[in-house]
Amino acid sequence: MKSVKIGEIKINNPVVLSPMAGISSLPFRIICNGMGAGYCPTELVSARSIRFNGIDKSLRYMRISPEEEGITAIQLFGSEPDDFTAAVETIMDTPVLKEVSIIDINMGCPVPKVVKTGSGSALMEDPVRAADIVRACKKAVSGLNRNVPVTVKTRTGFNAEDKGKPDFAKALADAGCDMLCVHGRTRPQMYHGESSNEAIASMREAVRDYGMPFFANGDICDVPSAKRMFEQTDCDGIMIGRAARGNPWIFEQVTAGLEGREMPGLPDENERKLMLLRELEGRMKYLPEDVAVREFRSVMPYYVKGLAGSARLKVRLVGANGIDEVKEILELG
Ligand SMILES: Cc1cc2nc3c(=O)[nH]c(=O)nc-3n(C[C@H](O)[C@H](O)[C@H](O)COP(=O)(O)O)c2cc1C
The missing domain is CATH 3.20.20.70 (Aldolase class I)
Known part of the structure; x- marks a missing residue:
């Protein structure tokens, strides 16, 4: 460019x-x-x-x-x-x-x-x-x-x-x-x-x-x-x-x-979930966990859009209260 x-x-x-x-x-x-x-x-x-x-x-x-x-x-x-x-x-x-x-x-x-x-x-x-x-x-x-x-x-x-x-x-x-x-x-x-x-x-x-x-x-x-x-x-x-x-x-x-270059591959399910977690952890560096998770509720659905079972994931994510709950919903250890 x-x-x-x-x-x-x-x-x-x-x-x-x-x-x-x-x-x-x-x-x-x-x-x-x-x-x-x-x-x-x-x-x-x-x-x-x-x-x-x-x-x-x-x-x-x-x-x-x-x-x-x-x-x-x-x-x-x-x-x-x-x-x-x-x-x-x-x-x-x-x-x-x-x-x-x-x-x-x-x-x-x-x-x-x-x-x-x-x-x-x-x-x-x-x-x-x-x-x-x-x-x-x-x-x-x-x-x-x-x-x-x-x-x-x-x-x-x-x-x-x-x-x-x-x-x-x-x-x-x-x-x-x-x-x-x-x-x-x-x-x-x-x-x-x-x-x-x-x-x-x-x-x-x-x-x-x-x-x-x-x-x-x-x-x-x-x-x-x-x-x-x-x-x-x-x-x-x-x-x-x-x-x-x-x-x-x-x-x-x-x-x-x-730029006419070959397109990088699209992220797989795991990459999307890990990126969601990375943003949440970043938000928690300057906000208390409960506030960070609450404010992130409206954003999380965008990360799981299109994934298998995303409708159910979204419903659960918008009700999450802490990072451990988010990890559990996403089945991330
Ligand atoms: C949720 C949301 C919040 C936005 N907040 C701002 C903002 O703070 N400042 C701004 O200049 N535009 C804001 N916009 C407008 C966007 O920057 C952009 O101009 C608009 O969404 C059109 O671009 P898009 O079609 O790529 O989304 C906001 C848009 C959305 C959807």
């Missing part, structure tokens, strides 16, 4: 994990990195909460490990430029977090709780504010003696009839955004219906002359859909979200396919 530069950061493989709340845990991100993902951003974290409640409350969602991950990215959401300034300054003043490679801004979240505060996808309706937020983040990192790029992840529209937001993409590029990633759905689509590569392409086209790297996202689940995304949008890189849940192998599969 052709590497991509985001600011001064070189992304060797522009096949990236899309941020997902509840899914993008540190151990999962480390696993995806190991499978070749170019980098793996954290899930969205509230800039306002960091500003007014301090870093401790949000820390667990933005935990990064530069040593194990290589390139790291923290995603923030919010609607007030001053909140972002404060949040970025706090991050840059916190051990480990201050080593982060990239600050990403969420301008795509469709969840009503987020949208009604003017954050996430609501920013698509207010390009002036969105640009101010990019500038605020750029300014907050500019005092550092290293280059921390500021990126944005957004959608193709706020309203159902939107077919891409070229002017919005331009406003972000004008504000100095270092990379734009566009998910091919509008806000009302949430995660339903089809992602439109055509709508993504309209935004790509609008910012072509800026030289800003452009990533595309939506419904990539295998090599053909990844190839289509590159061909139809002329993007520099892709992000893969839901298809990676419980399936970190997708990064080595898609990368091999895009």
Whole structure:
């Protein structure tokens, strides 16, 4: 794959994990990195909460490990430029977090709780504010003696009839955004219906002359859909979200396919179960066992999808209370 530069950061493989709340845990991100993902951003974290409640409350969602991950990215959401300034300054003043490679801004979240505060996808309706937020983040990192790029992840529209937001993409590029990633759905689509590569392409086209790297996202689940995304949008890189849940192998599969190499074999039943366990053990390094297992309940079914007797396994896994019970259900010693 052709590497991509985001600011001064070189992304060797522009096949990236899309941020997902509840899914993008540190151990999962480390696993995806190991499978070749170019980098793996954290899930969205509230800039306002960091500003007014301090870093401790949000820390667990933005935990990064530069040593194990290589390139790291923290995603923030919010609607007030001053909140972002404060949040970025706090991050840059916190051990480990201050080593982060990239600050990403969420301008795509469709969840009503987020949208009604003017954050996430609501920013698509207010390009002036969105640009101010990019500038605020750029300014907050500019005092550092290293280059921390500021990126944005957004959608193709706020309203159902939107077919891409070229002017919005331009406003972000004008504000100095270092990379734009566009998910091919509008806000009302949430995660339903089809992602439109055509709508993504309209935004790509609008910012072509800026030289800003452009990533595309939506419904990539295998090599053909990844190839289509590159061909139809002329993007520099892709992000893969839901298809990676419980399936970190997708990064080595898609990368091999895009490079025309022989595809690595798919994991067998035992490998899938062991990977589930590896993520759970990783979560238990920073969470008490009961909390780690409870939070992992909604993720475990993805790892056993398609296995013999998976329906029964899923039912039992979502009721598990401890790691020994998980091992017993999976028949792992
Ligand atoms: C459970 C879940 C949580 C998500 N959380 C975030 C998030 O925190 N930040 C973000 O930018 N996008 C988030 N997304 C959107 C994904 O990153 C991605 O844009 C979307 O799922 C489309 O890509 P896909 O078709 O590859 O899944 C989330 C999606 C899902 C399904």
